[in-house]
Amino acid sequence: MTGPRYTKLAQSLPANVPFVGPEVQERDMGKPFRARLGANESVFGPSPKAIEAMEQASHDIWKYADSTNFALKNALAEQIGGTPDNIVLGSGIDGLLGELVRLLIEPGDAVVTSDGAYPTFNYHVVGFGGALHKVPFKNDHEDIDALLDKAAEVDAKLIYLANPDNPMGSWHTGDVIKAALDRIPDGALLCLDEAYIEFAPEGTAPDVALDDPRVIRFRTFSKAYGMAGARVGYGFGHVDLIKNFDKIRNHFGMNRAAQDGALAALQDQEWLAHVQSEVARSKNRIAAIAQANGLSALPSATNFVTIDCGSDGAFAVAMVKALGELGVFVRMPFQAPQNRCIRISAGTDADLDVLEEALPKALAKVRGA
Amino acid sequence: MTGPRYTKLAQSLPANVPFVGPEVQERDMGKPFRARLGANESVFGPSPKAIEAMEQASHDIWKYADSTNFALKNALAEQIGGTPDNIVLGSGIDGLLGELVRLLIEPGDAVVTSDGAYPTFNYHVVGFGGALHKVPFKNDHEDIDALLDKAAEVDAKLIYLANPDNPMGSWHTGDVIKAALDRIPDGALLCLDEAYIEFAPEGTAPDVALDDPRVIRFRTFSKAYGMAGARVGYGFGHVDLIKNFDKIRNHFGMNRAAQDGALAALQDQEWLAHVQSEVARSKNRIAAIAQANGLSALPSATNFVTIDCGSDGAFAVAMVKALGELGVFVRMPFQAPQNRCIRISAGTDADLDVLEEALPKALAKVRGA
Known part of the structure; x- marks a missing residue:
């Protein structure tokens, strides 16, 4: 008995996954994230x-x-x-x-x-x-x-x-x-x-x-x-x-x-306006947290802030990992020179409290490494 | 300016719809069905x-x-x-x-x-x-x-x-x-x-x-x-x-x-058992309703009953239409000789009351046509 005959195209494809989801990372770490700021979801929820x-x-x-x-x-x-x-x-x-x-x-x-x-x-x-x-x-x-x-x-x-x-x-x-x-x-x-x-x-x-x-x-x-x-x-x-x-x-x-x-x-366009306002406020605070740590926030027309870590891709990869270990789920651009950055989604005040606490620790860890 | 260039395959395809949904039919009729028994949904709902x-x-x-x-x-x-x-x-x-x-x-x-x-x-x-x-x-x-x-x-x-x-x-x-x-x-x-x-x-x-x-x-x-x-x-x-x-x-x-x-x-396998029991009961009643109208129900290992209308495809098409006009959504097989049948999903007692009332009327209408 033989297996199925796949198309030539299917045979050529990798078992690719465009993104690793936060749940997968949480299971790997054995604990949940404290702030879910990596997938540009809207923590402010739907109407x-x-x-x-x-x-x-x-x-x-x-x-x-x-x-x-x-x-x-x-x-x-x-x-x-x-x-x-x-x-x-x-x-x-x-x-x-x-x-x-x-x-x-x-x-x-x-x-x-x-x-x-x-x-x-x-x-x-x-x-x-x-x-x-x-x-x-x-x-x-x-x-x-x-x-x-x-x-x-x-x-x-x-x-x-x-x-x-x-x-x-x-x-x-x-x-x-x-x-x-x-x-x-x-x-x-x-x-x-x-x-x-x-x-x-x-x-x-x-x-x-x-x-x-x-x-x-x-x-x-x-x-x-x-x-x-x-x-x-x-x-x-x-x-x-x-x-x-x-x-x-x-x-x-x-x-x-x-x-x-x-x-x-x-x-419910009123709720949309509420979310837009919350996102704007959150983005300002993310930028301020970045600045307080000597990093710069790029202008953003989205619900996330891309932070220039001022170094290279390896540094940013280490930052994403360090933040993850501290309970903050974030992602980053894949390609140089954009991969000098990390990407942080707008969050609640509680989320950003976690970020504010974790960012200097992550920086210290990565710089000390 | 030209439009997009589709694949040869896409160009060859009809703008096909496998099924016309009940909502489409309801909008066409200008009124809702009284009994939704055409899509083999489970009227008994989820757990x-x-x-x-x-x-x-x-x-x-x-x-x-x-x-x-x-x-x-x-x-x-x-x-x-x-x-x-x-x-x-x-x-x-x-x-x-x-x-x-x-x-x-x-x-x-x-x-x-x-x-x-x-x-x-x-x-x-x-x-x-x-x-x-x-x-x-x-x-x-x-x-x-x-x-x-x-x-x-x-x-x-x-x-x-x-x-x-x-x-x-x-x-x-x-x-x-x-x-x-x-x-x-x-x-x-x-x-x-x-x-x-x-x-x-x-x-x-x-x-x-x-x-x-x-x-x-x-x-x-x-x-x-x-x-x-x-x-x-x-x-x-x-x-x-x-x-x-x-x-x-x-x-x-x-x-x-x-x-x-x-x-x-x-x-919740208990709920599943409840549904299985309700479906069995409903199928028995659908068969009895069919029999009372001189039609025969085929044996069924599903949540629907296929009813042999004892005539041809045109007759069954007319029956589906007549039942629809009387508020009963049902479907039927597409191919001869299976298309002598209509297919009725298990329903609540209220649904089957509607069916019981509508079936003789539909038969009379189609036979008189």
């Missing part, structure tokens, strides 16, 4: 109305969710000024990125992204056999000109850009993004990841027509809406592109309570 | 402990779920007598079928299933370019010999078999399934869908070693555990096969509350 909607929906969880996501798509359509046909729902932006890549990328097709940008996007591109072409960051920003030049050079089908950016927290203005659209090579699609857009300054979201065929935009309930564990992301763009997702998506794949919760969260 | 776990988890929904599904996989491993490495979690069996097909099927690869078996499996096979080969049912059972002969003939990489079967409710004994394994052609994998196994007679689940490389089995929390809207399914089999899912799955794709709820549901 109480969203929690109530999810609790209520738990009683109806025996029913499959509406496969067309009717209510949520209509509410989102109203917010973005389009129609439900402009919107596709998915299992977080992660799930939607996988579907987008599947629609466009055959083995060998060219895809352009920044070196050190979102690893889960890369995971999907590799998973469908795409050829990844990476350009460096420029001054801790994604380098739009370089992305576009590279896309033209390699005849890319897909260009990934996060705005604001993760892991650096930097951003471009909406006008810059809009101008970039006119330079996108024919036959390339811009995948604009706006996961953090609700934290960015006014004018960061570009004013682009929904029927522009050159771009698809992704947003999420995982960050500002505080529902990372629910898995609700959405994409929006030209109706023809959006319709293509119906060819491959898992139509009954959405959690019913998540869908109800997202709708309630969207309708 | 109250599962509801409590999901309610509780709603407060923590700001955290991503554990990407390794550690607690749930360990509990499942204990139940099936394996290790967590034998188990993969996914977004319902639907999601897992898509991942399995992706691992094995390249354009043109042969896949064997029964004509009229689970459409969502076919959807995924077509979605990855596989060549579907179908064999007819035999006496309202999936025809295992024909499936195996066809698999040998077309050099199939994948063979789909649901046991118990949906939409007919029929089943084979575990011994028959086990014997079939020895006839599986080299290089073919049996995809054994056991979504309804908890409703089947003792001995329906085959006694197969977990390290048998010829089969992967899928089970779900959507049916007997009453959590269809949560989207938690699992596959189990040889560790090498299971490990391959880690190459492509959406690692952080599981809803956190769903995961907690499934664990609580699994631990």
